[in-house]
Amino acid sequence: MSHSKKVLLSFAVILACLAGACAWADERELVVYSARNEHLIKPLFDAYTDKTGVRIRFITDKEGPLLERLKAEGESSPADLLMTVDAGNLWHAAQEGVLRPVKSEVLEKSVPEAYRDPEGRWFGLSLRARTIVYNNRRVKPAELSTLEALGNPEWKGRLCLRTSKKVYNQSLVAMLIGLYGEARTEEIVRSWVANLAAEPFANDDAVLSAVAAGQCDAGIVNTYYYGRMIEKTPDLPLSLFWTDKDSDHGVHVNISGAGITRFAPHPEEALKFVEWLVSPEAQNKFADANLEYPVNPSVSPHPDVQAWGSFKADSLPVAKAGEFQERAVKLMDRVGYK
Ligand code: FE
Numbered sequence: 147m148s149h150s151k152k153v154l155l156s157f158a159v160i161l162a163c164l165a166g167a168c169a170w171a172d173e174r175e176l177v178v179y180s181a182r183n184e185h186l187i188k189p190l191f192d193a194y195t196d197k198t199g200v201r202i203r204f205i206t207d208k209e210g211p212l213l214e215r216l217k218a219e220g221e222s223s224p225a226d227l228l229m230t231v232d233a234g235n236l237w238h239a240a241q242e243g244v245l246r247p248v249k250s251e252v253l254e255k256s257v258p259e260a261y262r263d264p265e266g267r268w269f270g271l272s273l274r275a276r277t278i279v280y281n282n283r284r285v286k287p288a289e290l291s292t293l294e295a296l297g298n299p300e301w302k303g304r305l306c307l308r309t310s311k312k313v314y315n316q317s318l319v320a321m322l323i324g325l326y327g328e329a330r331t332e333e334i335v336r337s338w339v340a341n342l343a344a345e346p347f348a349n350d351d352a353v354l355s356a357v358a359a360g361q362c363d364a365g366i367v368n369t370y371y372y373g374r375m376i377e378k379t380p381d382l383p384l385s386l387f388w389t390d391k392d393s394d395h396g397v398h399v400n401i402s403g404a405g406i407t408r409f410a411p412h413p414e415e416a417l418k419f420v421e422w423l424v425s426p427e428a429q430n431k432f433a434d435a436n437l438e439y440p441v442n443p444s445v446s447p448h449p450d451v452q453a454w455g456s457f458k459a460d461s462l463p464v465a466k467a468g469e470f471q472e473r474a475v476k477l478m479d480r481v482g483y484k
Pocket residue numbers: 368
């Protein structure tokens with residue numbers, strides 16, 4: 147191109163930008179609002195930038211503030227993508243109208259139906275299993291069966307749970323409502339509360355520590371917390387138990403996921419990025435960083451995660467975690483689960 151033509155082209159781009167149609171200049175950039183920690187997402191962003199040249203800017207914060215920010219920014223939000231954990235959170239973001247529905251054959255093929263929004267506003271990127279952890283010096287696996295059975299009388303004074311204020315437990319109870327209905331779920335949760343060895347704990351790590359210390363014999367945790375703790379202290383007397391063996395239902399799973407924002411400045415680039423995140427190339431990087439399970443069934447978990455044994459995941463769509471969340475919160479309040 148001649149020098150004068152280049153000058154003319156630059157001039158045209160500047161005019162287009164002034165007119166508000168500045169797509170050409172910043173097309174190769176994405177802005178992500180993430181409730182996932184930087185150390186879990188930054189390596190993925192860097193790998194994508196290396197591969198495609200798309201620059202990814204991001205902020206991390208808690209789910210609540212990010213959602214408020216998206217709502218306050220409205221049309222002028224720079225965010226293309228919201229990344230967060232728990233289907234309850236993603237469902238809530240969709241309800242608040244900050245996510246846009248997208249149609250993508252790649253996403254529909256790579257993400258099983260149960261792990262995405264039926265309306266295409268959010269998609270799972272990894273799976274997290276919430277199951278029983280027990281003290282293997284005090285409990286034999288034959289004493290364990292289902293989550294419900296932890297409410298049986300022989301477990302009196304032996305159970306530790308995380309607080310009901312955490313979305314993980316709200317989603318777990320919401321999914322139980324989806325499986326068993328509200329009345330049966332209320333009986334189950336009430337029976338857990340009756341069996342508690344201690345007041346509910348602030349986080350899953352505290353539950354694991356209490357089980358390891360023998361303060362209680364069993365608890366319910368996301369398996370990656372178990373994985374991290376065992377990585378650091380391999381001789382702790384902790385084992386996982388999969389709750390699908392004696393049940394009509396599979397193990398409770400939830401997702402981490404993402405949705406493209408309603409006012410995304412770069413929706414096509416954002417979609418390409420999400421499609422890449424569920425590809426075999428990215429899935430292990432994404433899931434392994436937190437010892438989670440790939441959402442794409444064609445990808446195997448990390449060998450350390452596989453060593454915990456295999457299980458059948460429950461087939462109930464995780465969107466139910468959002469749908470029944472409010473009922474779950476009220477139910478837990480009713481039965482005195484703090
Ligand atoms: Fe977590």
